[in-house]
Amino acid sequence: MTTQPRRVLVVDDLADWRTTLRGVLADKGYHVDVAASSEQALQTLESAAYDVALIDMRLEDGDEDNKEGLALARKIRIRWPKVRIVIVTGYGVTDDIRQAREPDAAGQILAEEFVPKSDIASLLKTVQRLLP
Numbered sequence: 001m002t003t004q005p006r007r008v009l010v011v012d013d014l015a016d017w018r019t020t021l022r023g024v025l026a027d028k029g030y031h032v033d034v035a036a037s038s039e040q041a042l043q044t045l046e047s048a049a050y051d052v053a054l055i056d057m058r059l060e061d062g063d064e065d066n067k068e069g070l071a072l073a074r075k076i077r078i079r080w081p082k083v084r085i086v087i088v089t090g091y092g093v094t095d096d097i098r099q100a101r102e103p104d105a106a107g108q109i110l111a112e113e114f115v116p117k118s119d120i121a122s123l124l125k126t127v128q129r130l131l132p
Helices: 015-027 038-047 068-079 095-100 120-130
Strands: 007-011 031-035 052-056 084-089 113-116
Touching (some): 007 038, 015 031, 015 120, 031 038, 038 052, 052 068, 052 120, 068 084, 084 120, 113 120
Parallel strands (some): 007 031, 052 084, 084 113
């Protein structure tokens, strides 16, 4: 019996970053799809089951107050609760990330991990840990 590769969805507004992550993860045997926006990510999630979603916290790079990635993570957590969520950001640790890692009233956390965008090695280790 052959095992299907684990599926990872990368959501980021930067095309270079999507391409880089797709290549790194595919080299490790994961099936990787990418989305450039929340809307595209939700459409992609409708079409296939994913094990992990790597979501950029700010899906509009020019807007430093943008937290669209966190809003997307909340939608995914509600609709697809088994998808493991990793928030990726090029910015420092924020209160938003801390809150995303704390359990809500039902005991669920929004994001399993926070990984700096600049640390691809840690990102890969996180995915490997979440998908043994």
